Amino acid sequence: MSIIYVLIPIAMIFVMIAVAVFFWAVKSEQFDDLDRQSVSILFDEEPKKPTSSDHPSASSTAQDKGLPL
Numbered sequence: 001m002s003i004i005y006v007l008i009p010i011a012m013i014f015v016m017i018a019v020a021v022f023f024w025a026v027k028s029e030q031f032d033d034l035d036r037q038s039v040s041i042l043f044d045e046e047p048k049k050p051t052s053s054d055h056p057s058a059s060s061t062a063q064d065k066g067l068p069l
Contacts, residue, residue: 025031
């Protein structure tokens with residue numbers, strides 16, 4: 001029966017930690033937009049615009065043909 005004097009404070013500490021984590025999650029806007037995160041994995045990233053430095057072979061072929069870069 002004396003174990004209950006130990007378990008009740010431990011349970012109260014766990015409840016206080018759970019409540020603190022819940023309020024932290026609400027304050028940090030974890031629950032504001034529940035739909036966006038679930039579908040964001042379905043969309044591709046925006047395509048990267050190619051630059052002349054990305055394709056060194058293209059610039060060399062343009063120089064070989066006498067075209068301006």
